[in-house]
Amino acid sequence: MLLSLPNWLIHISSSLEWGIASFLMFRYGNMIGRTDVRRLGLFMIPHWVGSWFVLAYHISGDAVPVLLDLSETVNLFGSLALLYASLGILKATKSRNRGGIIAAAGLFLVSGRPQSYMGEDVFDLILQISSVVYLSFLVILVKIKKRDPDLLSGLTVAGFWFVLVFIGVTVFFMYLSTEVRAFPTLTHDDLLHGSAESLLTISNLMIILGIHRQIKHAETRACKPLVSALRA
Numbered sequence: 001m002l003l004s005l006p007n008w009l010i011h012i013s014s015s016l017e018w019g020i021a022s023f024l025m026f027r028y029g030n031m032i033g034r035t036d037v038r039r040l041g042l043f044m045i046p047h048w049v050g051s052w053f054v055l056a057y058h059i060s061g062d063a064v065p066v067l068l069d070l071s072e073t074v075n076l077f078g079s080l081a082l083l084y085a086s087l088g089i090l091k092a093t094k095s096r097n098r099g100g101i102i103a104a105a106g107l108f109l110v111s112g113r114p115q116s117y118m119g120e121d122v123f124d125l126i127l128q129i130s131s132v133v134y135l136s137f138l139v140i141l142v143k144i145k146k147r148d149p150d151l152l153s154g155l156t157v158a159g160f161w162f163v164l165v166f167i168g169v170t171v172f173f174m175y176l177s178t179e180v181r182a183f184p185t186l187t188h189d190d191l192l193h194g195s196a197e198s199l200l201t202i203s204n205l206m207i208i209l210g211i212h213r214q215i216k217h218a219e220t221r222a223c224k225p226l227v228s229a230l231r232a
Helices: 005-032 035-042 045-059 065-098 120-147 154-180 190-231
Strands: none
Touching (some): 005 190, 045 065
């Protein structure tokens, strides 16, 4: 295996955090009685599955390209699912208001210019489509935040956007590793690879903390009527 123990811990942490974020988003949707928010939590799962394919790819020593193909294909459907879920939230938020109230490479980049059974052209096309879809999802999140500032934490929205920082730094580190430091791929450059992946860990942690903050707010709002009744 190419990754060092600290690098493995960073990768596993990133994947686990996304799974936790998915669970918390689903729970938050249940607490506030919003099926659309609960659906967003469920539709975060495909990207979580894709991250485990990436981990399996690294376990193989980057020697089983089909795992990478599966990851990027699942991530494409994951990005489409996130966009669909966010559009549902936006539509519901719009209805409530009326009633009075890069070039990127997906969420889980794989380092370097890996081999692909699908061929580089197909692989790149999937990445490009996934990128456009995910960017559309980010734009919808901003619109949701503007229409209903209390629904999603600003930290959660920022966490989803921070993925773009992870992607940009990873692309730059890929160039440094292969062109300047003369490694075959970024995966072989443990220091830069781990540094880039740590940014995804930060992104996912921001999402988790933001959802946790909203859950606490929802719990507080739920307790207020009970406290008022006891005082009365």
